[in-house]
Amino acid sequence: MKRDPLGTGVHVDADSLRVRSLNSRQLLRGGAIEGPNPSSHLEGADFERHVEESIMTTTLDKAVAWARSNSFFPATFGLACCAIEMMSIVAARVDVARFGFEAFRASPRQADLLILSGRVSIKMAPIVRRIYDQMLEPKWAISMGACCSSMGVFNNYALVPADKFMPIDVHVPGCPPRPEALMHGVLKLRKMVQEDPDMGWRERYQAEGTEEVVPELSGATALPAAVNVSAEEDTSGA
Amino acid sequence: MPDATGLELIAQELREAHGEDVVAETTFFRNQATLTVEPGSIRAVLAHLREQGYAFMSSVHGVDYYPHEPRLGVIYELLDMSRVDRIAVKLRVDSGDPVVASVTEEWPTANHQEREVYDMFGVVFEGHPDLRRILMPEDYEGHPQRRDFPIGGEPVIFTFNEGDSTGSSE
Amino acid sequence: MSPTEEPTLSEYRRREQSITLAPLHEQLEERSEGEGSTQELLTLNFGPHHPATHGVLRLLVTLQGEIVRDVKPIIGYVHTGIEKTAEDKSYWKVIPVIERMDYLSYYFNAMAFCTAIEKLAEVDVPPRAQYLRVIHLELNRIMSHLVWLGTSALDLGAISMFWYCFREREKILDLFEMSSGQRMHTRYFQVGGVIEDIPHGFEEKLRSFLKEMPSRVDQYGALLNRNEIVLQRLRGTCPLDAETLLTLGVTGPLLRAAGNPWDLRKAAPYSSYDHFDFKIPVGTQGDNYDRYAVRLAEMYESVKIVQQALDGLPEGAHITDDRKIALPPRHELATSMEALIHHFKLVTEGMRVPPGEVYSPIESPRGELGCFVRSDGSSKPARVHMRDPSFVNLQATAPMVKGAYIADMIATLAMLDPILGGIDR
Numbered sequence: 001m002k003r004d005p006l007g008t009g010v011h012v013d014a015d016s017l018r019v020r021s022l023n024s025r026q027l028l029r030g031g032a033i034e035g036p037n038p039s040s041h042l043e044g045a046d047f048e049r050h051v052e053e054s055i056m057t058t059t060l061d062k063a064v065a066w067a068r069s070n071s072f073f074p075a076t077f078g079l080a081c082c083a084i085e086m087m088s089i090v091a092a093r094v095d096v097a098r099f100g101f102e103a104f105r106a107s108p109r110q111a112d113l114l115i116l117s118g119r120v121s122i123k124m125a126p127i128v129r130r131i132y133d134q135m136l137e138p139k140w141a142i143s144m145g146a147c148c149s150s151m152g153v154f155n156n157y158a159l160v161p162a163d164k165f166m167p168i169d170v171h172v173p174g175c176p177p178r179p180e181a182l183m184h185g186v187l188k189l190r191k192m193v194q195e196d197p198d199m200g201w202r203e204r205y206q207a208e209g210t211e212e213v214v215p216e217l218s219g220a221t222a223l224p225a226a227v228n229v230s231a232e233e234d235t236s237g238a
Numbered sequence: 239m240p241d242a243t244g245l246e247l248i249a250q251e252l253r254e255a256h257g258e259d260v261v262a263e264t265t266f267f268r269n270q271a272t273l274t275v276e277p278g279s280i281r282a283v284l285a286h287l288r289e290q291g292y293a294f295m296s297s298v299h300g301v302d303y304y305p306h307e308p309r310l311g312v313i314y315e316l317l318d319m320s321r322v323d324r325i326a327v328k329l330r331v332d333s334g335d336p337v338v339a340s341v342t343e344e345w346p347t348a349n350h351q352e353r354e355v356y357d358m359f360g361v362v363f364e365g366h367p368d369l370r371r372i373l374m375p376e377d378y379e380g381h382p383q384r385r386d387f388p389i390g391g392e393p394v395i396f397t398f399n400e401g402d403s404t405g406s407s408e
Numbered sequence: 409m410s411p412t413e414e415p416t417l418s419e420y421r422r423r424e425q426s427i428t429l430a431p432l433h434e435q436l437e438e439r440s441e442g443e444g445s446t447q448e449l450l451t452l453n454f455g456p457h458h459p460a461t462h463g464v465l466r467l468l469v470t471l472q473g474e475i476v477r478d479v480k481p482i483i484g485y486v487h488t489g490i491e492k493t494a495e496d497k498s499y500w501k502v503i504p505v506i507e508r509m510d511y512l513s514y515y516f517n518a519m520a521f522c523t524a525i526e527k528l529a530e531v532d533v534p535p536r537a538q539y540l541r542v543i544h545l546e547l548n549r550i551m552s553h554l555v556w557l558g559t560s561a562l563d564l565g566a567i568s569m570f571w572y573c574f575r576e577r578e579k580i581l582d583l584f585e586m587s588s589g590q591r592m593h594t595r596y597f598q599v600g601g602v603i604e605d606i607p608h609g610f611e612e613k614l615r616s617f618l619k620e621m622p623s624r625v626d627q628y629g630a631l632l633n634r635n636e637i638v639l640q641r642l643r644g645t646c647p648l649d650a651e652t653l654l655t656l657g658v659t660g661p662l663l664r665a666a667g668n669p670w671d672l673r674k675a676a677p678y679s680s681y682d683h684f685d686f687k688i689p690v691g692t693q694g695d696n697y698d699r700y701a702v703r704l705a706e707m708y709e710s711v712k713i714v715q716q717a718l719d720g721l722p723e724g725a726h727i728t729d730d731r732k733i734a735l736p737p738r739h740e741l742a743t744s745m746e747a748l749i750h751h752f753k754l755v756t757e758g759m760r761v762p763p764g765e766v767y768s769p770i771e772s773p774r775g776e777l778g779c780f781v782r783s784d785g786s787s788k789p790a791r792v793h794m795r796d797p798s799f800v801n802l803q804a805t806a807p808m809v810k811g812a813y814i815a816d817m818i819a820t821l822a823m824l825d826p827i828l829g830g831i832d833r
Contacts (some may be wrong), residue, residue, distance in 0.1 A: 347803065
C-alpha cells in the first residue's frame with residue numbers, strides 16, 4: 001500500500017521508516033521478511049544510505065592492519081636514559097594506554113614492538129639481535145633516542161648504531177626524546193602499519209631468493225620447523 | 239685532609255717502617271694529599287694507613303700517563319671516617335710489565351674496581367680471585383682507556399662522504 | 409637368571425622407586441638422611457633482558473631449590489666509554505657527556521665534575537649559584553627516589569605506586585624544564601656556577617610543589633608502610649651489617665639503613681650545605697625495609713632543604729666572574745673587546761686548567777659519587793674517572809642474598825637501587 005505523506009507526488013510504502021529499515025536489515029541478512037507487508041522495505045537511495053550506515057565493508061588486509069596497529073605489545077627493553085622517558089609514556093601525563101599500547105610484555109615471544117631505548121653497547125648488540133629474532137612476525141622496531149639511531153652523543157668504540165644489526169622502522173631523535181616525541185614516533189608507526197600492511201618480510205631481511213630449511217632431526221620425529229634463514233651473517237651467541 | 243706537615247709525618251713513618259724507597263714522592267695539591275709509593279709495597283702501605291685510621295677505601299682507579307714513563311698508574315683513595323680525612327696512594331708501573339699485587343683480600347671493595355683497571359688499562363693484579371674483563375666483552379682485544387687506543391666511532395656522514403659504505407643494512 | 413639375582417636397575421629407575429606419597433617435607437628429610445644426598449645446584453642466567461633487573465644487569469644465580477647459594481653479577485652491557493669520550497672533549501663539552509653516566513641523577517654527575525674542575529682551576533662559586541645548585545641537586549634527589557620507589561613497588565607487585573610517583577616526577581621535570589629548557593640531562597651546571605639564572609615563575613611553581621610534596625610522600629607511606637605484603641617481603645630480608653658494608657665500600661642509603669649515619673653533606677659539606685638544617689635518616693636493622701624507609705624519609709628532608717634554600721636565596725651572580733672560565737654575558741660582547749676575545753677563546757678552544765690531579769666526592773642519591781680529574785694543562789682533560797656508587801654497591805649483592813629466597817633477591821635488587829648507566833659508564 002502506497003501513500004503520499006508530503007503531498008509531493010512521491011509515493012512511499014505505508015509502514016514507518018523504522019519498520020521499513022528493519023525489514024531491509026532482515027533482507028540483507030538473508031532472511032525472509034515477516035509481518036503484514038512483506039514487500040515493505042527501503043528502496044533506492046534510502047537503501048544505499050542504510051547500507052552505508054550500518055555495514056562496514058573493507059578488505060581483509062585493511063581490517064587486519066587496523067587491528068594490528070591498534071594493539072602493539074611493546075617489549076620491555078629499556079637500556080639506559082631513554083628507558084626512563086619510555087616509562088614516562090606509560091605514566092599518566094602522556095598516556096600510551098589511550099592508544100592501546102600499555103601492555104608491555106616481558107617475553108619477546110609475546111611482543112611485537114621493540115622500542116630500543118638507550119645506547120646499544122657492543123656487548124649488548126648480539127643480545128638485542130637475539131631478542132629481536134625471538135619475536136614472532138609481524139614485528140616492528142622503533143629506535144628511540146640518538147644513541148641507537150646514530151651513535152648519539154658518544155661516537156666511540158663502545159657503541160653500535162642499531163641500523164647495523166637489525167631493521168628499524170622508525171627512528172625517534174632526541175637525547176632523551178620527550179615522551180611526546182616518542183608518542184609521535186609510535187603513532188607514525190601506527191599510521192605506517194595501518195596503511196601498508198605488506199611489510200615485505202623478505203625484503204627487510206634482504207633474504208630474497210632464500211628458502212626455508214627444515215633441520216634434519218635424526219631419530220626423533222621431524223617436526224617441520226621453519227627456520228628464518230638470513231642471507232647475511234648469522235648473529236648468535238651472547 | 240692531612241695537611242702538608244701531616245702528610246710528611248705519614249711519609250716519614252712509612253719510610254721508617256718499610257724502608258727508605260717505599261715512598262717515592264709526596265704531593266700536597268689543592269688541599270689533597272697524595273703519596274706515591276713503590277708498586278711492590280702497596281699492601282704494606284695500605285695496611286699501615288689502615289692502622290692510622292684510614293679504614294675506608296673509596297676508589298681504585300687507573301690513569302695512563304702516556305707519554306711519561308712509567309706509564310700506567312693506579313690510585314687508591316682512602317678515607318678516614320672518624321676524622322673526615324682523605325689520602326690518596328698512587329703507584330706507577332711500566333706498560334711492559336704491569337703487575338701489581340691485588341689488595342682484594344684486605345679490602346673487598348677493590349674486587350670489581352681492580353677488574354675495571356685491568357680491563358681498561360691492562361694492569362694485572364696478582365692474587366685477584368677472579369681477574370677477567372668486566373666492562374668489555376670477554377674476548378675483546380686491547381685496553382680501551384689507554385691514551386694510544388683510538389677512540390673509534392662512526393664517521394659522520396656529510397654530502398662529501400655520503401656514498402661511502404658504512405656497512406649498515408639500509 | 410635365578411630369581412635371587414636383581415636385574416641391573418638404572419639410576420633413574422632406582423630413584424623412581426624412592427618416590428613415596430609422603431608429604432614433601434618428610435620426603436626431603438628422608439632424602440637428606442639417606443645416602444650422602446647430593447642436591448643439584450642449578451645455575452640460572454638472569455639475563456640482561458629481564459623485567460626485574462633494573463637495567464641491563466646480568467646475574468648468574470646458583471640455586472638450591474629456591475634458595476640462592478651464590479650470585480655473580482656480570483655487567484658491561486651498557487658500557488659507553490664515557491670516560492674515554494670525555495678525554496676527547498674540552499672541559500665544558502665534557503659536562504653533557506658525563507651527565508649521561510648515572511642517568512637518574514644527572515645533576516650530581518655534573519656537580520661532581522664541576523667541583524673537581526673548580527678545585528683544579530681554583531674558581532670560586534658565587535653564593536647564589538651555590539644555593540641554586542643545592543635546589544636543583546635536592547630536587548634531583550627527590551626525583552631519583554621517586555623513580556626508585558615507583559619501579560621498586562612495581563617489582564614487588566604494588567603496581568599503582570608507579571603512576572603516583574611518576575605524577576610527582578612530572579612536576580619536578582616541569583621545574584627543570586623551566587630553569588634549563590630540558591627535562592633530563594639539562595647541562596645546567598657549568599664550571600663556576602650555573603648556566604642561567606632561574607626565570608620568573610620558577611619560585612612560585614617550586615613553592616607550590618614544595619607545599620604539596622610532603623603530603624604526597626605521606627600518601628606513599630600510607631600505601632606501603634603498613635601493607636602486609638610489603639612488610640613480609642621487606643622486613644627482615646637480606647640484612648647486612650654496617651661493618652661488612654664498609655669493607656665492601658658501600659655508602660649512601662644502604663649504609664645509613666644499616667645504622668651508620670655517614671653522609672657527605674654533613675661530614676664534608678660542599679656548596680653551602682652547612683647553611684641548611686636537615687636530618688640524616690638512619691635505619692636500625694639494615695634489612696630491605698630499612699633501606700626503603702630511609703629513602704622515603706630522605707624525600708622529606710630534601711623538601712626541607714629546598715625550602716630553606718629558596719627562602720634564603722641570596723642575590724648576586726649565577727656564575728663566576730672569571731672570564732677565563734665562564735662565558736661573559738652577551739651584552740658585554742657588544743662593548744668590550746676583552747669579553748669578545750674571551751668568548752672566542754672559550755668557545756673554540758675551551759678553558760685551560762692548571763695541571764694536576766684532583767678527586768672530588770659528593771653525596772648522590774646512591775652514595776658517594778666521586779670525580780677524579782687529571783689535567784695536563786691543556787684544554788682537554790687527560791683523565792676523567794667517576795667513582796660511581798652503584799658500581800661499588802653492586803659488590804654487596806652477593807653477601808646480601810646468599811641464603812635467601814629468589815624472591816628476596818628480587819626485592820633486594822630493587823632496594824639496592826642500581827643504575828646500570830653508572831655501573832657501566
